[in-house]
Amino acid sequence: MRKISIGMIILSLIIIGMLIPTGFSANDNQVVITYGETTHHNANYKNTVDTFFENQANVDLHAVDSKIITADEVNKISSTITGKYYNSEQIFSSALVDLNDNDNLEVSVDKSTITTITGDMYLSALKSVGITSGHVYVTSPVTATGESALAGIMNSYEVATEVEIPDTVKEAANNEIYTQAEIVQNSNVNADDLSKLVDDVKETVQEENVTDHQTIVNIINNYTINYNINITDSDIENLADSIEQIQNVQGDINNYQAEVSDVLNTTDTDSATGFLDGLLN
Helix, strand or coil, X not given: CCCCCHHHHHHHHHHHHHHCCCCCCCCCCCXXXXXXXXXXXXXXXXXXXXXXXXXXXXXXXHHCEEEEECHHHHHHXXXXXXXXXXXXXXXXXXXXXXXXXXXXXXXXXXXXXXXXXXXXXXXXXXXXXXXXXXXXXXXXXXXXXXXXXXXXXXXXXXXXXXXXXXXXXXXXXXXXXXXXHHHHHHCCCXXXXXXXXXXXXXXXXXXXXXXXXXXXXXXXXXXXXHXXXXXXXXXXXXXXXXXXXXXXXXXXXXXXXXXXXXXXXXXXXXXXXXXXXXXXX
């Protein structure tokens, strides 16, 4: 049996440290919760939300970072999109983001309390941002539309990855959520059908690099016929505006996605382990 020097072991450990993904130490949980401030300030509400997260995500919340999403933060977004104003007693939606399993993006919504925004809507908006991995859980202690939860979800990604999402991208993603929510609330369209339509339109617009508003309107019209979805001309115009906004910030989205990919997809720690095994053998 060959002897292994202390110097070689130290060198191996240093190399492993260099190979561990930037931004995540070996002890990082990669789980973050954002509480709506109304929920966080009410013990019963917070307990209800925590129970949902513990049961659904199977995590120890004592080891999880958390942050409070305030009405002021939500209003900064909604004021530029819908003009809605929320006070500190109206922010219920809460979200947990788990990056431990980051192969695919998945969203689980508590349908018993989140009444308007579906998992597919969150999924579509997050993909618009450039987020493609992690498991997101959304709930509320009382019935809520879920519109304000997107702000918390994006905030959670920023905390977990230490990469800031550009304000232009946040606004575009939130506009997408608010626009779809308004259409669902004011018409008889199915939320999942609308989300599918929006996904397909965005994909077509991106593939063809469309920036002209009327062309986007025409694409939406074609998909409404294909899917037999009946929405008003005003709804179509609003959808076109939101998709055009996303298209116009693609440069910022690409830059953010590249920066996050550097954090999440650097050399796997298994490679470091294999390298160490080779050295020791």
